[in-house]
Amino acid sequence: MQGLFFYLFGTVAVISALLTITRRDPVTSAFWLIFCFLNVAALFATLSAHLIAVLQILIYAGAIMVFFLFVTMFLGKEKRSAERPNPVVFGVGVLTVGAIAGGLMRLVRSGSHDFGEVGPEHGTIEAVSRLLLSNYLFAFELTGLLLTVAMVGAVLLARREAKGARATRTPAGAPSGPAGVEEVADA
Amino acid sequence: MNFTWSDAAYFGPEAVMGLTFLLCVLGDLVTRGRRHVVPFGTLLVGTAISLVLALLHPPVSSHAILGQMVVVDGFAHFFRLLFLGITFVTALLSWSSREIMGRDREHQGEFYALAAMLCFGMMVMAESADIVMLALSLEAVSITSYILAGFARFSFRSSEAALKYVLWGAVSSAVMLYGLSLFYGLTGATSYEGIRAGLSGGQGGMALLVAILFVMAGIGYKISAVPFHFWTPDVYEGAPAPVAAIFASGPKIAGFALMIRFFYVALVQDDSQGTLALLDDVQWPWVLAIISAATMTLGNMAAIRQNSVRRLLAYSSIAHVGYMLMGFVVLSANGLAAVLFYLFVYAIMTIGAFLVVVALNNRVSGEEIDDYAGLGFREPLVAAMMFLFLISLTGLPPTAGFIGKFYLFAAAGEAGLWWLAILGVLNSVVSLYYYMRIARAMYFTPPELSGRVGLAQAHLILLVVLAVPTLVLGVFWSPLKEFADQSLRMLLGGG
């Protein structure tokens, strides 16, 4: 039963990944990518890695792809057809994929990298959180700092838009305050 | 679990810088972004405290701390001091930069916060002992860099630079992460030591080669080695000059530190006394030697055709990466010591050259070589300093650049890579041509305007401060060389 599900979800994942890179409309591509993520999540679920499966859906399919689609929608319909891939680049890509696939196949066949069985605790939310707050505590905190700096940057870079919008909306004769005066002068 | 308070003693300088970042943001918030001296002062004080802490407690042996995620040893100590110095100097030189102030001085505070974060990230990069930390610290530095590149909010070029930086960075990070996942798949370990243990069987084969190449793509982007260098000239030109000065020194050096630790801990073993050997039959040093040759040649050839001083310096910085990679591929302690020595010297002279650009940028409209015409008559001191930095970048005696290059070429020759050493010498000769174009403009072209340019006092003082070690290290280089040797001892000897 588990083998059946593995092949089912695996095949669908590979097919949707292929469709992702061959569709020319970015939104359609994005949806195929979401399907791919969902199937990968299902694969995780068949391995009893429920937490990773849910994270896959929640973060990748749910958050990242929604933002991606959001931005695509902002850009509008005109600019959305992608160019045909450069044959050289395409060839290099195919070769790289082939090399990786071949190398991994050989490794798996040779059986020299056996990781062994994992216990029932492995990958549960308790085990992951315990690890996150002990061994990986510093990495966890560094991620927090990373997000803070990204947020500072986003605010810093995005304020330009808000400012311009505000400056144009404020009537020239009626600045809304000391800040308004400067903006009108800037504009 | 493996997390104790005693770790804090070794991690003090980094913790202080992380805190400084938060305090800078907070200070800017509390003063509503009006009093830039608050974040500026916070950054300077934080950096100074961190520097003092680092100097007070130099690590005497290798300590794996914070759950074995980072290692504090002599190697980390060397880079720690270097990064703190870079941050201190670039913070000073950015204080009165026109580009950082922007039109309304509204966001100057954020600049200092970002600089603190950048320094923190770079220090962690040099200390990472786990591929999780490798990826995270690299990302911390990258994301901070993207923001800094786009810092000039009203400049079209700055935004363009940021965008190019982000696109290149995102792709190369993705490639690198995939490579790291292959490492994990091959060895089942995330720590460098674990990877070394897992690879000692020597069965990596094709997958290992791909993994190494992919990781190299991420690091190559950070140090701007060919063929991952395309973003460099545009970013250095588009980003504000003080930011370009940081980029040319800080993240690049951090990239080298990360690369040295990763490759020399995870992929190299010392068989017997002092000889380093590859763990696997994958000949990555050859790949890197070719990258090194391509990088220095391409950087120099492209630099010849540049008219913008900043683009010229950008291509020259690419060429310098090529030289330094030479010391990296020879698989010897001498080679690495030469790299460390050169990194130190390179930081000083590059920041010096960019400082001249920053100082002039506030006063002179353009940054073409022609705009520097007659500088030797109008500002003799500045021109003399620039000349000194250019000589040092070329690698002529009696400057520090000469000693650094000498060590690099000697290490390559020692390892039998004569073709690479000769290529390096030839490239240095080529570089003399374009560096001297700036010098010729400064001294042999009559100025269009007469009278002094009128530069900020602070910039002049800083220039002299940077010029002194450039000269002194050209004569008394042995203390720095010994320091570099000593820093490496724990990394290589400890195993």
Place this chain on the structure above:
Amino acid sequence: MEAFQQMLSQAGWAQGMQPWALSGLAMLFAGGTILGGVAVGAMFFIWTERKVAGYIQSRYGPMYVGHFHGVLQSIADGVKLLLKEDIWPTDADKFLFRIAPLLVFTGAFLSFVVLPFGPDFVGASLDIGLFYAFATSSLVVMGVIAAGWGSNNKWSLYGAMRGAAQVISYEIPLGLAVLPVVMSVGSLNLGTLAEAQRGWLWSWHLFNPIFFVSFVIYLISSLAEVNRVPFDLPETESELVSGYHTEYTGMKFAFFFLGEYADMFVVSAIAVSVFLGGWYTGIPAVDAFVPAPLVFILKSVFLVFVQIWLRWTLPRLRVDQLMYVCWKVFIPLSLANLFIYGLIRSMVG
């Protein structure tokens, strides 16, 4: 699902079947039961909505179909929708236009798997149940976006963008709000969370001051999560015609409709199992003989009723107010709440 499997293996006609066929059959049965329940339940809610709306607006609502207060109105509606012409806008993106209603409905439907209707009545007792329910609700966003983009219609697109922004934003306070409860129980399993509220009424999480704040945040955010008034910006019939499902007709529209009501039930059921004592009545003696699923469903239906009640009472917010409430009120508040709870716990132990 295990229960179904057990039932099947005891049934006479299923004797001698292969184990894989047995478990496959059990899956089909389990899925079918949930699907049937969702469809019937949603129909009931649609009827309720119309009756409540009528009552609040001092009119009758549906009265004729089915003779008694129009109880069969929803079935008539369903037949009508089935028979209606299936219209495709000329420039629609066929692929996206087609999958959108399916995504919305599937997202709502998948959440039912983890809802604990009783100690033994749960599709799959996942350790990460709560997390799973949030994750599947993000599929609904996908459907909304696909509908908005695929329809190739300005109003649909506006509706979809509002929907995406809103749902993504409100997922944060929604998740943060339940965290204190999760911290106290030490599990994300909805069944375990409900189990922790056994006993008298005051052992419900609702009656803990900190969890009460959580509950309020959760309740309001969940309204935004399912696009209900006062947060129905993606649909706003007064400005966007009908938002992202403007162009939909017939069965495809019916799927959106079913999905919305199923979603309302899901968020209510989660609230019931996290805050309102799950399948417990609050009086231990009564718990012994009242069937657990009945209690659970009644409580959930009550919360659905609250949502309907709010819809016909409150005016709609503006887009910026909606975002303001989320980012500047709920997120800081829920973070503070979480922090205070953590502080108390670490001090009290």
